[in-house]
Amino acid sequence: MKEISVNELKKLMDSGADFQLIDVREPNEVAQANIGGLHIPMGNMADNIDKVEKGKQVVVYCRSGRRSGTVVEFLERKGFDNAYNMAGGILAWKAEFDPTMDVN
Template identity: 40%
Template sequence: MATEKENVKQLSFEEVKALYENNKRNEILIDVRELEEYDEAHIPGIPLIPMSEMVDLVNEFKKDQEYVLVCRSGRRSHEVAKFFKDNGIENVHNYADGMIGWEAEKATGEEWVVEQVNEIYK
């Protein structure tokens, strides 16, 4: 069950896995780790937008969209979620367990490295 920390909803593995498996989901899952980490292992089909690029890109995100952010342990994604909220993106959640806690299928390689934020909107 989701908890909240510093005004950011913290999602568990079970909650994120259920979202991931729902093809009709409205939420957009985003990996915020660095390229090397994403390359080693990531949730299949999830785009990479590194935390280091968020300051420059935050205004390109749709403010009315719902986002779930993922990193290695949940710490960086939590910081990005707070940053989103500070910039008017209210519907953002953190995967608290991060990739350390991801107990489902993983992919490797540079599957979906985002060049422009509008790529993530279907």
């Protein structure tokens, strides 16, 4: 499984790179804190796989990186070779960039 650090993701965002960001957390988690991206809860990914871009880098995140890692592995099994797990999830983002986020 390929991973990307929060620092690498921030560089992608700041550079205006063309990539897809997907949040696989539950709606209540997204309401607490998020960094954007398409919201597809992990349990709904199989039904929404057509929304995942094949022609650009896809970065998947969750709270800690565990669920998003599972989703990246699922995508790889479905033929996606462009999916990356955001290591550490939103908790790592909070620690590195935004300690005011309401996530624990």
